[in-house]
Amino acid sequence: MTRLQGKTIVITGASSGLGYEIAKLAAQEGAKLVLLARRLDRLQLLKQKIEQDFAQKDVLVYSLDVSKRTNVEEVFAEIFTRCGSIDVLINNAGFGVFDYAHEAKWEETEAMFQVNVLGLIACTQAVMSHMQARRSGHIINIASQAGKMATPKSSVYAATKHAVLGYTNSLRMELARDHVHVTAVNPGPIATDFFATADPSGAYVANVGKWMLQPEKVARAIIQAIGTNKREINLPKWMNAGSVFYTLFPRVVERLGRKAFFKK
Template sequence: MNKRLKGKNIVITGASGGIGEQMALKAAQNGANIALLARREPNLLAIQHRIEQQFSVRVLVFSVDISKRAEVEKAFTAIFSKLGSVDVLVNNAGFGVFDEAHQASWKDIEGMFQVNVLGLISCTQFVIPHMKERGSGHIINIASQAGKLATPKSSVYAATKHAVLGFTNSVRMELSRDGIYVTAVNPGPIATNFFEIADQSGSYVKSIQKLMLDPEKVASTITKAMFTNKREINLPKWMNVGSVLYALFPRMVERVGKKAFFKK
């Protein structure tokens, strides 16, 4: 349980499934009011109904394409009007497509940057002024271990997550004087529908099936960290060792891990 969340207002993007849905359920269980943002409105309404049946909290639903600035602005205007404030923003919306760089379609490349990077920045811009005015808040950006250690067939996806980490690290320092926490979450592969798009052949999922994270456990870890000054959450912890080694010995890691990296 996280008693700090009781009565707080939490916005979660990419909330129509996976860890977004699980975080919404965990936060509501802890007494927080929730604003759910995603494109799939039927899924959002189902989650809203489920939460309202179980917990005495407010649940707002917004069908939003995070890549469209006007839709994001409209949603946040409504959120501030109805809830009055945003205490926690979880930038969870994102997707990936695994292709080698020369094979990636321009549509997929633009889409990944629009959602994973620009959409995240857009949402963050709308909450920062309000959090600064109140002198409190928590921004949680779901990045990836791919943002620390890029591998073959994920060049564009990894580039977006490197961008997310760069943005997060800078914003953390900018807001450190305002009582606002900023956390990066770097998970490895999670057992969600992410791979229905990212790995349509199913070969990558098959090779790492035993290593995939449980979305409920990931959501629980993130929810427990809300309103704590946690710089990063790396899941699983052992996988982050590879990222640390890569930062120190990139040539060695690329040589030793080459065979494993090409399993994607």
């Protein structure tokens, strides 16, 4: 028996990347999984893999577009009907597009806020009152180091992640009274297909590829934090140290790091 045995864990954006790795590790720990993403075909493949590799029979999959509030409400209502309760919500769905601020397309700007911010809030609101009533639960929001320190060509993406951190920090204080844990995850760049959309040119990956985190490492840190009152997960540590230094000495960091920051 493990800490997660029998716990119902809902993961958005589970069809690939970090969400995919979190799902596999949670299954290994005996959790009951509810996997959400727009691409149902990929979720079905992940469900099959988990059932084969871990003899896990409690995997539910739903197609969900978190940017559509009515879709969120319908899917979560179905989850509660099927599962009765949700122990952990991992808000992982999100995407980014790297452009200079003056070149950012409005439709992409709007879509990033709809998915990264409003979608996360909608999913959180769908489970929050249930967790408060039970006086237990854990909400884990995937933010970013970009939410702590913005750099060129990420103005909109960074703005969405700043919003996620602001929402998460307020939520943590509110829900502490109800014994519901809230954790922010702030990773640096992760080696996933995120950058196929964020930077189709491949320039960013070419420049920072050797420093990218492996999704398995981030997923393992998240799994270890479930059920604890961990405030934040910051990876890699050296990058988070840079974010802390930036908070204290922003002009110095902007001046010294200008050349590196423009390598996106």
